[in-house]
Amino acid sequence: MAELTEHEMVFLQNLQRGQTITGTVTEIATFGVTFVDIGGYTAMINIPELSWRPIGHPSDVVAVGQTITTEILDVDLGRGRVSLSLKSLQPDPLINFKAQTGRIVAGPVTKVVPIGAFVRIEDRPDGFEGLVPSTELANLRVDIGDALTVEIVDVDVIRRRIELALAESLATVTALWADHVHEPFPDDLRWINVPSGESVPALDSYIAGCIITYIARQGTLDPQRQQILTGCAEDLAALVPSLEGTAAAYVGRLIKMADLARAETRQ
Numbered sequence: 001m002a003e004l005t006e007h008e009m010v011f012l013q014n015l016q017r018g019q020t021i022t023g024t025v026t027e028i029a030t031f032g033v034t035f036v037d038i039g040g041y042t043a044m045i046n047i048p049e050l051s052w053r054p055i056g057h058p059s060d061v062v063a064v065g066q067t068i069t070t071e072i073l074d075v076d077l078g079r080g081r082v083s084l085s086l087k088s089l090q091p092d093p094l095i096n097f098k099a100q101t102g103r104i105v106a107g108p109v110t111k112v113v114p115i116g117a118f119v120r121i122e123d124r125p126d127g128f129e130g131l132v133p134s135t136e137l138a139n140l141r142v143d144i145g146d147a148l149t150v151e152i153v154d155v156d157v158i159r160r161r162i163e164l165a166l167a168e169s170l171a172t173v174t175a176l177w178a179d180h181v182h183e184p185f186p187d188d189l190r191w192i193n194v195p196s197g198e199s200v201p202a203l204d205s206y207i208a209g210c211i212i213t214y215i216a217r218q219g220t221l222d223p224q225r226q227q228i229l230t231g232c233a234e235d236l237a238a239l240v241p242s243l244e245g246t247a248a249a250y251v252g253r254l255i256k257m258a259d260l261a262r263a264e265t266r267q
Contacts, residue, residue, distance in 0.1 A: 004080050011041055012075055015082060019072045020089065025062050034058045036068065036084060043082035045070065052092045053126040060126065061086070097128060097162075098155040109146045117142050119150055119164055130162030137166070212236075212258045233258035 004012070015021070023038035034045040050061045062068060070084040107127075111118040116133040132150060142148065154163040212232050236251050 004077075008041060008080070009077070011039070012077055012080070012082065015072055015075045017072055017074060020069060021072055021084070022067060022069045023084075025064050025066045025068060028058045028062070028064060032058055034062055036070065038082065038084075041082065043070075043072075043084050045084045045086055049073065049083075049085040049087055051126070052087050052090065052094060054129065055126055092157070094128065094155065094157050094160065098157060100152050101155055103152050104149065105152065106147055106149045109142050109144055109148060112142060112144060117148070119148050121150065121152065121162070121164070128162060130164040132164045132166060136164075212254050212261075229258050229261060 021038050021043075023036040023043065025034060026037050026042065027035040029035065032047045034050065036043045036045060045058075047055070047058060050058055055061055068086060069089060070086050071088040073083040073085050073088070075082055105121045107119045107121045107123075109117050110120050110129055114134065116131050116135075117137060118129045118131055120127045120129045122128050130150070130152065132148065148166065150164040150166060152162065153165050154161075156162070212229060233255050236255055239251055240248060240255075
């Protein structure tokens with residue numbers, strides 16, 4: 001790079017690590033670095049320093065012409081480089097997220113790799129993702145876009161890792177299923193897709209959805225199963241006014257499935 005002028009050297013010498021400084025975004029390079037004018041001198045922000053959350057591109061966080069306040073990470077007089085951080089002045093949401101350990105959530109699979117499947121567990125484009133290990137998935141085939149119900153097992157703030165496990169709640173599931181169907185809970189429905197989005201039905205409603213899916217596959221229904229199907233559909237119909245978006249659409253499809261199964265049986 002060109003040799004620093006005396007004015008530039010003096011400017012850099014007056015900067016300190018940890019100092020807060022305001023500047024204007026002047027460019028977002030194709031390789032992802034964000035350049036910021038901090039008073040006549042151009043500093044830079046690398047992608048990892050833009051946000052605590054996963055982002056695909058700097059434009060997800062900043063825009064050219066935007067005024068931002070950052071923290072100085074480093075001043076390299078030899079290379080004439082000033083490194084900034086935008087996220088360091090913001091609270092790390094993963095710290096509070098650690099309190100979610102043990103919670104059951106649903107979300108879409110975002111990536112499938114040899115070691116397992118990544119699932120987004122927050123309903124937002126930059127939501128945190130966790131890993132369901134391949135040992136958890138066993139012979140269960142999952143693809144990108146599939147929704148999985150998972151338990152948050154561990155949140156490692158330092159390593160930025162979230163460990164997930166498939167949510168089974170077997171005692172509750174088995175009991176609820178037995179109350180309705182009086183049969184063992186089918187393995188192929190244990191991880192039936194539930195909606196990711198604005199709302200996730202409560203566990204009893206989740207089981208109602210499983211029951212509808214299971215019974216609807218049986219073809220001609222006896223009176224007892226018709227009654228079970230009707231009861232589950234009515235339970236889900238009562239939920240509809242409180243749901244919206246993805247959850248409402250999901251429940252609507254289950255109710256329609258139940259109606260079609262009953263109609264085919266009557267024919």
